[in-house]
Amino acid sequence: MQKTLIDKGSYCFQTKVNRLHNNVLMVGVHKLDKADFETYLKGRFFSELEYYESKAMRNKEYCQLFQVVIIVFSVLTPIFLATGLSVLQIIAVMLSGVVAIATSVLGTFKFQENWLSFRTVAESLKREKILYDSKNCEYESTEDPEKLFVLKIETLISKEHNTWTNYHQIPKETHKSENQLTQ
Numbered sequence: 001m002q003k004t005l006i007d008k009g010s011y012c013f014q015t016k017v018n019r020l021h022n023n024v025l026m027v028g029v030h031k032l033d034k035a036d037f038e039t040y041l042k043g044r045f046f047s048e049l050e051y052y053e054s055k056a057m058r059n060k061e062y063c064q065l066f067q068v069v070i071i072v073f074s075v076l077t078p079i080f081l082a083t084g085l086s087v088l089q090i091i092a093v094m095l096s097g098v099v100a101i102a103t104s105v106l107g108t109f110k111f112q113e114n115w116l117s118f119r120t121v122a123e124s125l126k127r128e129k130i131l132y133d134s135k136n137c138e139y140e141s142t143e144d145p146e147k148l149f150v151l152k153i154e155t156l157i158s159k160e161h162n163t164w165t166n167y168h169q170i171p172k173e174t175h176k177s178e179n180q181l182t183q
Contacts, residue, residue: 032146040150048157049125056118063111069102113167121160128152 032040073095080092106112131137132149139145 031144032150034146037146037150040146045125045129045153048153049122052118052122052125052160056115056122059111059115059118062109063106063115066102066106066111070099070106073099073102110168114164117160117164117167121156124156125153128156 077092077095077099080088080095083089128149132139132145135145138148142148
């Protein structure tokens, strides 16, 4: 098990969270007691929720920033070209370059897609916590609502991770062409 230094010697706390996380994912886990469930909430659930919310916010900001740059510079470029002044024409050419770069950055880093994906997971995590707290849906009829909650949260996180990894993978054809270029 890896040592994680958080603060005030919380290695024991983090070790317990890791052990609980691993145990819950195994088939045939015993019923979770309230203390273990609280440990899971503090050590895993809330940190994951914070992670997805912050990533959603950051990707939203980047997406909107690059979109504004593209819109504004795209509008200014023909206006500067129409003036006929050589200085403004040079600026227009530079603005066109910035628009091309900003468009490429948006496509490469997929800020909008990431924003939507992270926001969806964050909202799904919140929804699941509300359903658990109110004992609605499946939580009403299950023998171990804490175990069900942990399994659902881990499933959401795992699915998002797999989706993100697949979405951001470089196609194998690209690897082949890069290898050919370096030879």
